[in-house]
Amino acid sequence: MTKAMTDRPAAARTRAGNPAGPLWLVQALSGFLLILVLFLHMIAHHFVVEGGLRTFDEVIAYVSNPVIFTITIIFLVVVTLHALLGLRAIILDLGLGRSAQRPVNWLLTVVGLVAIAYGIWLEITVASM
Amino acid sequence: MQNVQDSQAAQGKARPRRPLEAWFDVRKEHIGFWAFALNRLTGLGLTLYLFLHLFTLRLLARGESQWNDFIALARSPLFLALDVVLIFGILFHGLNGIRVALVGSGIAVKEHRTLFWVLSAVGLALLVISAIAVFTT
Numbered sequence: 001m002t003k004a005m006t007d008r009p010a011a012a013r014t015r016a017g018n019p020a021g022p023l024w025l026v027q028a029l030s031g032f033l034l035i036l037v038l039f040l041h042m043i044a045h046h047f048v049v050e051g052g053l054r055t056f057d058e059v060i061a062y063v064s065n066p067v068i069f070t071i072t073i074i075f076l077v078v079v080t081l082h083a084l085l086g087l088r089a090i091i092l093d094l095g096l097g098r099s100a101q102r103p104v105n106w107l108l109t110v111v112g113l114v115a116i117a118y119g120i121w122l123e124i125t126v127a128s129m
Numbered sequence: 130m131q132n133v134q135d136s137q138a139a140q141g142k143a144r145p146r147r148p149l150e151a152w153f154d155v156r157k158e159h160i161g162f163w164a165f166a167l168n169r170l171t172g173l174g175l176t177l178y179l180f181l182h183l184f185t186l187r188l189l190a191r192g193e194s195q196w197n198d199f200i201a202l203a204r205s206p207l208f209l210a211l212d213v214v215l216i217f218g219i220l221f222h223g224l225n226g227i228r229v230a231l232v233g234s235g236i237a238v239k240e241h242r243t244l245f246w247v248l249s250a251v252g253l254a255l256l257v258i259s260a261i262a263v264f265t266t
Contacts, residue, residue: 028230035223042219047259052266053200056193083176090169119183125190 023085030082037075063127076119084108160245168225171218178215209263216259224248 044062046052054062062068088108092101188195202208228248232241 024233028226028233031223031226031230035227038219038223047262047266049266051200051204052263053203055200056189056196059189059196079179083172083179086172087176090173115180115183122183122186122190 023089027082027085027089030078030085033078034075034082037071037078040071041075060126060129063123069123069127072123073120076123077116080112080115080119084112160242164225164228164245167221168229171222174218175222178218212263213256213260216263217256220252220255220259224252 045054049058063072088104091104096104185199188199225245225248228241228244231237231244237244
């Protein structure tokens with residue numbers, strides 16, 4: 001058969017790029033969730049707002065809503081996971097070899113946890129203003 | 130799933146090149162290659178944007194004047210033009226992601242080319258609508 005459009009360099013297919021692998025499934029499912037949440041985010045924060053951006057008071061009022069607060073935290077976690085798993089696939093695809101996998105995993109895990117912790121702190125700070 | 134494995138076996142034989150070179154070797158490349166390359170490029174761009182975006186939001190914690198000053202800057206024509214670039218990245222990555230997830234799961238494997246052009250048309254329409262909204266809202 002002709003080559004399908006899941007084409008990628010060889011190394012990626014054995015890691016996060018493998019359609020049969022668990023990380024590939026995580027990327028597909030988190031990606032689908034992001035389409036929904038990001039669509040809502042763009043509409044709510046930009047396209048229905050006068051001037052395209054919420055003013056300070058409007059942001060505080062919006063984020064103080066517990067439903068919005070919760071969705072934003074979920075968005076933060078899922079988008080960070082998706083971005084860093086994608087970055088990991090690209091880094092490991094540079095042909096670094098197996099010994100590079102552990103430090104890359106550690107580094108990206110730390111970056112992800114810091115980003116999520118910072119985001120939650122900011123969210124709580126803003127919601128309580 | 131069988132179709133995907135077949136195609137991967139075929140690709141394995143056809144790609145003895147080193148991974149990084151394969152990114153830039155455009156000889157005899159087909160639309161799937163360009164979709165793959167642009168998916169990674171937009172993915173890197175969106176990741177960079179995500180961290181910039183999170184960092185910028187710290188201004189909210191610094192109070193009203195800092196945030197409102199930033200909003201004024203973000204409404205300048207240059208920023209609005211960059212917003213359109215951002216929206217292109219989001220649309221391409223999201224719509225291409227739908228296609229990759231479907232084809233990778235063994236769905237619509239034979240129709241992947243049609244799927245690419247249908248999603249491209251949807252993306253282009255959404256991009257035009259968004260660009261108009263960005264400059265008129």
